[in-house]
Amino acid sequence: xxxxxxxxxxxxxxxxxxxxxxxxxxxxxxxxxxxxxxxxxxxxxxxxxxxxxxxxxxxxxxxxxxxxxxxxxxxxxxxxxxxxxxxxxxxxxxxxxxxxxxxxxxxxxxxxxxxxxxxxxxxxxxxxxxxxxxxxxxxxxxxxxxxxxxxxxxxxxxxxxxxxxxxxxxxxxxxxxxxxxxxxxxxxxxxxxxxxxxxxxxxxxxxxxxxxxxxxxxxxxxxxxxxxxxxxxxxxxxxxxxxxxxxxxxxxxxxxxxxxxxxxxxxxxxxxxxxxxxxxxxxxxxxxxxxxxxxxxxxxxxxxxxxxxxxxxxxxxxxxxxxxxxxxxxxxxxxxxxxxxxxxxxxxxxxxxxxxxxxxxxxxxxxxxxxxxxxxxxxxxxxxxxx
Amino acid sequence: xxxxxxxxxxxxxxxxxxxxxxxxxxxxxxxxxxxxxxxxxxxxxxxxxxxxxxxxxxxxxxxxxxxxxxxxxxxxxxxxxxxxxxxxxxxxxxxxxxxxxxxxxxxxxxxxxxxxxxxxxxxxxxxxxxxxxxxxxxxxxxxxxxxxxxxxxxxxxxxxxxxxxxxxxxxxxxxxxxxxxxxxxxxxxxxxxxxxxxxxxxxxxxxxxxxxxxxxxxxxxxxxxxxxxxxxxxxxxxxxxxxxxxxxxxxxxxxxxxxxxxxxxxxxxxxxxxxxxxxxxxxxxxxxxxxxxxxxxxxxxxxxxxxxxxxxxxxxxxxxxxxxxxxxxxxxxxxxxxxxxxxxxxxxxxxxxxxxxxxxxxxxxxxxxxxxxxxxxxxxxxxxxxxxxxxxxxxxxxxx
Numbered sequence: 001x002x003x004x005x006x007x008x009x010x011x012x013x014x015x016x017x018x019x020x021x022x023x024x025x026x027x028x029x030x031x032x033x034x035x036x037x038x039x040x041x042x043x044x045x046x047x048x049x050x051x052x053x054x055x056x057x058x059x060x061x062x063x064x065x066x067x068x069x070x071x072x073x074x075x076x077x078x079x080x081x082x083x084x085x086x087x088x089x090x091x092x093x094x095x096x097x098x099x100x101x102x103x104x105x106x107x108x109x110x111x112x113x114x115x116x117x118x119x120x121x122x123x124x125x126x127x128x129x130x131x132x133x134x135x136x137x138x139x140x141x142x143x144x145x146x147x148x149x150x151x152x153x154x155x156x157x158x159x160x161x162x163x164x165x166x167x168x169x170x171x172x173x174x175x176x177x178x179x180x181x182x183x184x185x186x187x188x189x190x191x192x193x194x195x196x197x198x199x200x201x202x203x204x205x206x207x208x209x210x211x212x213x214x215x216x217x218x219x220x221x222x223x224x225x226x227x228x229x230x231x232x233x234x235x236x237x238x239x240x241x242x243x244x245x246x247x248x249x250x251x252x253x254x255x256x257x258x259x260x261x262x263x264x265x266x267x268x269x270x271x272x273x274x275x276x277x278x279x280x281x282x283x284x285x286x287x288x289x290x291x292x293x294x295x296x297x298x299x300x301x302x303x304x305x306x307x308x309x310x311x312x313x314x315x316x317x318x319x320x321x322x323x324x325x326x327x328x329x330x331x332x333x334x335x336x337x338x339x340x341x342x343x344x345x346x347x348x349x350x351x352x353x354x355x356x357x358x359x360x361x362x363x364x365x366x367x368x369x370x371x372x373x374x375x376x377x378x379x380x381x382x383x384x385x386x387x
Numbered sequence: 388x389x390x391x392x393x394x395x396x397x398x399x400x401x402x403x404x405x406x407x408x409x410x411x412x413x414x415x416x417x418x419x420x421x422x423x424x425x426x427x428x429x430x431x432x433x434x435x436x437x438x439x440x441x442x443x444x445x446x447x448x449x450x451x452x453x454x455x456x457x458x459x460x461x462x463x464x465x466x467x468x469x470x471x472x473x474x475x476x477x478x479x480x481x482x483x484x485x486x487x488x489x490x491x492x493x494x495x496x497x498x499x500x501x502x503x504x505x506x507x508x509x510x511x512x513x514x515x516x517x518x519x520x521x522x523x524x525x526x527x528x529x530x531x532x533x534x535x536x537x538x539x540x541x542x543x544x545x546x547x548x549x550x551x552x553x554x555x556x557x558x559x560x561x562x563x564x565x566x567x568x569x570x571x572x573x574x575x576x577x578x579x580x581x582x583x584x585x586x587x588x589x590x591x592x593x594x595x596x597x598x599x600x601x602x603x604x605x606x607x608x609x610x611x612x613x614x615x616x617x618x619x620x621x622x623x624x625x626x627x628x629x630x631x632x633x634x635x636x637x638x639x640x641x642x643x644x645x646x647x648x649x650x651x652x653x654x655x656x657x658x659x660x661x662x663x664x665x666x667x668x669x670x671x672x673x674x675x676x677x678x679x680x681x682x683x684x685x686x687x688x689x690x691x692x693x694x695x696x697x698x699x700x701x702x703x704x705x706x707x708x709x710x711x712x713x714x715x716x717x718x719x720x721x722x723x724x725x726x727x728x729x730x731x732x733x734x735x736x737x738x739x740x741x742x743x744x745x746x747x748x749x750x751x752x753x754x755x756x757x758x759x760x761x762x763x764x765x766x767x768x769x770x771x772x773x774x775x776x777x778x779x780x781x782x783x784x785x786x787x
Contacts, residue, residue: 002396002459004389004617004695011388071388131570275785280778281771287782288715295690296683371682372675373745380655380682382470382648384397386390386689 005295011075018054020061026119028346031084035206035349042087043164050119055093064114066096069305070239074246074297081250081325084349086207088122088150088161091169096123098236099169099186103226112188120322124165124191124214126156127237130349134362136171136184136230143172143185148221150174162210164199165191170214174227184233186225205261206349206355238311238370239304241318241361245297248321248357252290252328255350259283259332269383279335286328293320298387308387312374315367322358329354392459392544395747400463403442407471410436413750416474420740426755429476429555437477443485447493448479451505458700461486462641462692468787469645472752475599478642479552484508484515486638488560493578495618495626504579515579517635518548518561518604519627526772528562529571529624533606535563535578542578542616544586544609550766553602554591557582561606562623575623579615580606597759598740633709636767637695638715643763644688647723650756651685653749654678654727661748677726684719691715714773717763724760727753 007015025045034041049055057072059065066072073094080089093116100112115121132138141154152172159168170187189196195217198210260283263274273279296317303310329350333340340347357363392400411433419428429723437443445460447453468478489508492501507513524531533546553559559580565572582589586609593601618626655678658668668674691712699705729734731748739751764770778784 001456002389002393002700003391003697005694007388061521097603256782260784262452264785272785275787277771277775277778277787280782280784280787281774283782283784284714284774284777287777288711291692291694291711293716294689295694296687297691298388299390299686302388312682313678313686316686317684319679320687365676368676368679371671371679375655375678375682376659376669376675379659380648380652382645382652384400385392386686386693 005298007071007075007133011071014072015075015079017052019082021049021052021317022079022083022085026083026085031346032343032349034097035084035088036343038163038206038208038254040164042085045120046087046089047119050117054116055089055119056097056113056117057093059093059097059101059113059117063109064117066117070242070301071298071305073243074301077243078250081252082254083355084251084254084277084346086205086353088124088164090240090243091125091161091165092116092119092121092123094240095125095236096169097237099225102232102236103186103228105222105226108222108225121166122161122164122187124161124168124210126159126168127158127171127233129155130157134156134366136233139171139173141170141172141182142175143187143219143224145174145176150185150187150219150221152189152217154214156212156214156275157209159198159210159212160207162191162212163200163208168196168212169192169225170212171233183227183229184226187219188223188225189214189217189219190223193219203356205353207356237361238314241314241367242297242301242304244323244357244360245293245300245314245317248325248354249290249294249297251350251353251357252286252293252321252325255325255328255332255347255354256283256286256290258350259286259328259335259349260313262336273335280319282331282335286324286331289320289324289327293317293324296320303387310387312371313387315370318361319364319367322354322364325350325354327359392463396459396463400467400599403464403467404471406436406440407467408514409474411471411473413472417470417744417750419474419492420598423476424740425476425594425600425659426739426759427475427479429480430474431477432773433473434477434480435511436508437481441509443481443489443511444505444509445550447489447505447509451493451501452509458696461638462696464763465638465641466645466648469642469647470649472649473647476552476555479516480514480555482635482638483552483556483560487517487635488515488579488600489515489567490634490694491560491626492619495622500614500617503609510724513558514556515558515560516552516556516602516604518551518553518559518580519551521546521548526769527576528627531562531564531575533561533563534567535565535576535611538567538610540613541610542613544578544580544606544611547605549602549603550593550601550653551604553582553589553604559604559771560617561624561650562627565623566621569621571626572622573645575627576615576620577617577623577626578611579617580609581615584609584611586610595759595762597755597762599762628706632767633695635690636709636713637705639767640688640692640713644685644692644716644749647720647756648685650727650749650752651681653755654730658730663732674730677730681723684723688712688716688719690753707777710768711781713763713767714770714777717762717770720756720763721760724753728757 056065057068063068143150167188174185195215198212200208266273300313300317332347444453445456535542535544565576586607591602695708695712739755
């Protein structure tokens with residue numbers, strides 16, 4: 001087998017099934033309603049997808065998952081991005097699954113993973129704090145060891161899906177007792193715990209972002225998923241870039257399709273506006289940037305699945321997909337003219353979602369710096385393989 | 388999905404790289420440039436050695452003496468010619484003769500032509516240049532004015548072709564108008580014209596910004612045997628648009644990408660050990676950011692080029708994929724060179740072909756590449772024409 005850009009038959013069937021499922025379950029009207037009125041409709045779809053087994057993509061089969069890899073994750077998120085379906089996907093099936101696999105005990109894996117795969121529990125992810133955006137070494141939320149339990153004190157920001165979450169996975173610094181210098185822990189905090197409060201804030205993409213406060217929240221010992229180094233933690237967050245990149249590729253594809261359709265139906269100056277080179281050239285550029293981000297994304301997904309170092313490539317995918325989605329949606333609004341600026345139209349929602357997704361993990365300068373770190377450490381090389 | 392070359396392909400790349408590293412070290416190439424006073428000198432010696440190794444026919448069918456290897460063999464060879472910085476005149480000859488003419492013959496030549504010309508291409512004895520662009524026909528190729536009228540067993544050719552490499556060739560693969568009464572795109576044909584024929588003059592006087600030499604060729608009542616008509620009469624446009632240009636576009640992108648990657652390796656090495664104003668260049672935040680983008684874009688270009696080759700290998704139409712890969716790479720090329728110049732600072736200003744080699748980081752190649760970096764956005768289809776084509780033929784927008 002030489003280089004092969006094609007999906008396997010199973011992967012193609014998965015994509016087709018996803019696309020037709022979303023087409024029938026999730027209309028543009030439903031999308032706008034959920035966005036504007038915060039309906040629970042996305043959660044219903046999420047649970048249905050759990051019944052279909054689609055939430056356990058990267059969970060091993062022995063824990064009730066499908067034991068697949070990051071290419072399947074990319075396929076799923078590309079379709080979610082096209083459909084503008086926002087739900088607890090990243091928090092539960094990507095971050096949650098990885099965190100449990102990385103740091104959970106065997107008992108915790110057996111207890112949690114099948115439920116994540118089935119969509120029975122929703123996990124939210126809380127790491128960012130007021131003064132800590134990307135360097136988790138600096139996390140200040142404290143988990144103090146008490147007699148048989150931990151007590152969490154601190155505040156987290158920009159936690160998504162808090163409204164639906166059963167547990168919020170909280171990154172906190174371990175303090176006291178024998179675990180004095182054990183760094184960071186991931187705690188599975190029941191959202192109904194005493195002392196846990198949150199406030200929802202509206203994002204420009206219709207996603208709710210929570211400020212979560214921990215006032216001596218009691219967490220039983222068994223809900224410490226385990227202790228991890230900041231590097232390991234960073235790695236599971238970095239892998240999310242594959243999912244986010246694919247979501248942005250899908251969104252960009254959709255924005256481009258909307259623009260092409262409009263260019264083929266809208267008349268001005270007695271001509272279809274899509275026949276103007278000023279518009280054709282914009283869309284050709286958009287199509288090119290989508291193509292580049294698609295292959296960077298699937299390439300990173302391939303590397304990650306194979307266990308090949310892809311610290312740089314994940315960031316390249318995230319940067320490229322962010323640029324593609326932003327430009328596709330910005331030019332989409334421009335091409336749609338006045339109607340593109342209205343909430344009634346789908347294209348403007350992509351414009352907002354694109355920017356929000358670009359910022360979900362970190363702004364571009366941070367991703368560029370991560371690529372530069374790899375170059376500084378390893379130099380550049382053009383070997384017999386691409387990677 | 389798989390992004391891994393086979394062991395056989397890996398070995399091919401190793402073999403090619405080892406050969407070029409041994410036979411064409413950069414110091415030798417630099418000497419040749421200074422000697423020929425141009426940046427695309429031709430080393431026939433190297434060309435013939437490649438031919439002797441049987442490399443020109445690797446991808447050809449066995450019935451024409453080939454090894455029926457996949458397209459990847461050509462792509463890897465092209466990339467390595469760029470990466471190993473071989474004399475560009477040698478690559479010009481390879482691209483025009485082996486890739487352009489060879490692939491076109493295989494796709495559209497008669498059996499007799501294949502038997503006559505392919506062995507000469509494989510052995511390196513046939514040296515050809517493309518002859519497409521004219522003073523009044525650049526992007527609008529269908530407006531060519533070079534005519535070929537039939538007279539007994541001959542075509543009689545009149546006209547002018549520019550920006551080609553005829554100075555290093557014996558034949559020129561020329562697109563001519565054979566029937567002015569037909570619509571523009573229907574009345575063109577491709578002739579293989581002997582440059583030693585009476586009435587041909589070759590003027591290697593067109594010096595590019597980067598120091599590449601190109602030629603102007605004029606034809607005055609040049610008699611060309613009808614046996615040298617490639618494919619069918621009046622089908623020239625189809626050949627040009629069908630197989631010729633996509634292959635050319637991807638091939639040019641692959642060789643230039645290989646070259647840029649070499650420069651990138653050396654540039655990263657340079658910034659990791661060079662101090663300026665008391666600071667290692669790699670520590671400068673803006674330079675780090677530029678390097679990240681440069682790497683991202685080289686990898687993305689590589690993935691787009693490979694995507695085209697993958698489809699070509701599967702026998703699918705790749706015209707628009709090739710357009711996109713070429714369009715993207717050509718724009719990356721300029722951004723990359725511009726950024727590399729900024730990183731080198733004052734040292735970037737110096738011309739490559741001078742005697743102050745000690746002040747030329749990376750052998751002065753960055754300034755040369757900068758001067759060359761617009762060429763790819765023009766030759767083989769300008770970015771504007773490619774965007775038009777992508778918009779209409781790929782995205783399905785209405786024609787303007």
